[in-house]
Amino acid sequence: MKLSALQQSYLGRRSNSFRSSGPLDSSSDGAFKSPAAVFWLVLHGLSCLISLLLGFRFSRLVFLLLSTSSTYTSPFHSPTELAKTLDIRSVIPADPVGNVPLPFPNKTATNSRVVVGRHGIRIRPWPHPNPVEVMKAHRIIERVQTEQRLQFGVKDPRKIIVVTPTYVRTFQSLHLTGVMHSLMLVPYDLVWIVVEAGGVSNETASLIAKSGLRTIHVGFNQRMPNSWDGRHKLETKMRLRGLRIVREKKLDGIVIFADDSNMHSMELFDEIQNVKWFGAVSVGILASSANIDETVVEKRGEEENPRMPVQGPACNVSNMLAGWHTFNTLPFAGKTAVYIDDRATVLPRKLEWSGFILNSSLLWKDGDKPEWMKDIDTLDGDIESPLDLVKDPSVVEPLGSCGRRVLLWWLRVEARADSKFPPRWIIDPPLEITVPSKRTPWPDTPPELPSHEKPVIRIQEPIIKHTTKTRTSRSKRRSKRKHDDTRTDRGTTGFDKTLQN
C-alpha cells in the first residue's frame, strides 16, 4: 500500500521525464529520417500553440475529425513505438472504444489483447449509484453479516425477556419508542413484558403494537404516585409482577430490566448472553443532565469529578467481584428532586434494577436453581435493591469485561405531572383555534391579538380546542418546544384566527 504508492511516485523523481523522452526521441529521429515525421512534428508544434491560445487540447479535436473521416490516422511515432488512442473522456461522452478505430497492436503482444500505451478512460453515461444495485448490495452485506454472527458470534443464543415498567404520561411515548426501537434491532429472540401502572391502556398498547415483537402487556392496578420515591417503589413492585409472569409462563431465557427512559447499546444484548445465573453490568448515570439550570450544572461540574458516574460491579485484579460502584449522592444533598416534575436533579437508587441480569430459570418454582436464589413469591415488594433477591451477593457475575464497559445509560426526564398531550399523539379533530402569542420571534405577527391574553412566550403542548389558558413551560426539552412552535406556525397559516373564550 504505502510502498506501491511510493513506487508510483518514484518514477517521476528518478526518471528523467521518461514520458516525454519517448515522443521526443522518435520525433527527433524522425527529423533525420523522413519528411513525414518532420511534418508531424510541425503539426504537433502548431497544435500545441493553438491549444495554448484556445485553452484545450486542439490536437485531440483534429484527430477526432480526421479519424471520423478517414479509416484511421497513423500515429505520430513510428509504428514500433507507442500506440495511441484518443482520450474518450474529454471528447466523446462516455461511449466505449468501439467506434473509434483501433491503433496498431504493439509488436510484443503475440496473441495478447492487452495493448501497451494510452487507453481511454471508460465512463458510463450515468456514473451514479443505481438504486437497485444498492439494495442488492445491502442484502449481500446483511447476508454476510448474518453468516459472521453465526460463525463468530454467540453460540446458541438464548431468548431475551425484557421487563419494562411504564405508565401513561407525556414523555412515555418518547421513552418507550426509544426502548422499542432498541429492542427491534436485537438480533435474538425477544419477549417484551410491559407492566403498566394504572391498568392496561390503549395508549401503551398502540405504541408497543408497532414493534412487531412478542409482547405481554399487563396492568398493575395502582396509579403511579407523583413523587420519585413512590415511583421507584412502585416500579420495583411492577418489576416483581413481571418476574411473576416469567415464573407463571415458565419462560426460558435471560431476563433484563429495560426501564423505559434508559438508553441501551446493542453490545449489551450480546454481552448478556454470557450470563450463567445472575449477572451485573455497569450503568452510566446521566443524572446531572436532568437539570436545565445552567448555572447549577456548571457549579457542580467544578466541584466533582467530571467523569460520568457509573453504577455497577467492581472487580479486583484477578477479575473477581470485589464490590460495587454506587452513585455518590453527597454532592446532590438537598438539591434533589422530590416530585416528578421538579427541576432539580433526579437521583438513581443505590443500585438500579436495570444493571442486573437474571437467568429465567432462577425464577421458576421447580427445576434446578442455585440455593442462593430467594423465591420471589416470598418477597412482597419491599426490596430495596435487586441484590435482595439473592442471599449471597458474591455470586453475582460481573459482565462487560468485569464492569469496565458501560453498556447502558440511566436517565430520568419527565414533564410536569399535569401536562397534557393528545391521546396517542393524534390531533383529532384538527386544530381550529390557535392562540397566537403576543411576543413572537418572527416579524409578521397577525394583526389581531387576543385582548385578555396573558403574555405567552412559549406554548408547551399543542393546542387542544377548548383550552385558552396558557401555561408557562416547564418542559425540560427545548427541542420539543421548537417542535411546538412550528406546529403552531403551521396552524396559523391555515386556519381562522378567531378566538374562543
Next chain:
Amino acid sequence: MRKWFWGFLFIAFGFVCSIAAERNPRTERISGSAGDVLEDDPVGRLKVYVYELPSKYNKKILQKDPRCLSHMFAAEIYMHRFLLSSPVRTLNPEEADWFYTPIYATCDLTPTGLPLPFKSPRMVRSAIQLISSSWPYWNRTEGADHFFVVPHDFGACFHYQEEKAIERGILPILQRATLVQTFGQRNHVCLNEGSITIPPYAPPQKMQARQIPLDTPRSIFVYFRGLFYDVNNDPEGGYYARGARAAVWENFKNNPLFDISTEHPTTYYEDMQRAIFCLCPLGWAPWSPRLVEAVVFGCIPVIIADDIVLPFADAIPWEEIGVFVAEEDVPKLDTILTSIPPEVILRKQRLLANPSMKRAMLFPQPALPGDAFHQILNGLARKLPHQKSIYLKPGEKILNWTAGPVGDLKPW
C-alpha cells in the same frame, strides 16, 4: 447374504459421511488437484544447491542499505536466508536438482526507497560469468536447472517502464533458467513459460498485529486505497493502469458502496478486515501487494488486470477465490459485484478463511510449513525430473552471451 451386503454398504456410507462431516464448517479446503497441493511438503522431493558467491553480490549490498529487507521486493533476500538453513539444501552439488544463485538484484534503492534496475543486468551477468567459470553446472545445461529470484516490476526484463522492459525482453542469459518473479501476464515477453509467479513481500508481523475480532461485522462493500491518476508520471491520463483505475474513480466516486480514495489511513489493515470486496487493479505493473493483504484479511480480491497470472497459479484456484473483472467492464463493476449470488460470496470467504491459503501468500521468518517459500519449492519440485534434453553436449552452446543492449555487457 444380500441383507448383510446392503447392511455393510450402509455402514460404510455412514462412515464416509461422518468423516466428511468432520470438516470444519467455517473454512473450506480447496479440494482437488489444485488446492491440496498447498499442503505438500517439498522436503525430500528436491535438493537445492546454493552457490557461494562473494558477498559483494548479496551481503555487502544489504549492508549498504538495510531498507531492502522491508520493501515489497524483499522476497529475494528472505529466500536466500531460508534456503541456507532449509532441509532441502544440499552441500553436494552432484546430487542437487536445482541450483540457486543468491544475487540481490533489486537492492539498489533511491533515497525514497525504490529500486533502480539499471545495474541489475550487469550484476546478474557478472554473477553468471562467475558461476560458469567456477563450477561446471551452468555450462552443463546453460542454466536450465538453475533458478533465480527476480521480484522486480517486470521480472528479468529489468526495467520499471513497460515499453522499455518489453524492448529489452528477458535477459538473454536467463532465458533457459527458471525465473521466480512477481510479474505475471499472459503472452508477455517478460514472462517465460515455466516461470513461477510469487506474491510480493508483505510484512507478516505487521499484518498479524493489526487483526481485529472476527465478529466485527463486514460493513464496507468495496474498499480501495491508492492512486487513481499518477500525475507525476502520467499527467495526461490514460497510461497509468491502462486507464482502469481512473475509470473506477470516475464511475464510482459518488457511490456510497465504494469506499475508495487516495488517502493513506492508519487503519488501512483494519478497514480491509471490515470490507467484503477489495479492489486489486493493476498499476504500472499488474501485480501489487494488495492481493496479499486481501487474502490475509479475508477480503475477496477483485482483480482488474487483463491476462494477469496470479501467484502460484498452478496451486491456487484463483477463479474460485477472487473475482476477475475485465478492464473494459469496469463501468459495470457495481452490477457485476452485486449480481454474484450470496452463496458464492460466502464460499469465497470460506476459502479465504482457510489458514493454509493465508500462509501460502506470506514469507514468515522463521519459515512455517505451507508458506510461500514452501510453495516455491513445491513449484520447483513439480518441474522435476528434468528432461534429458536440457543437458547439453560438451562444447554445445545455445545462449548468445553478447545479445542485449551494449550497456549490459560492461563488467560489474
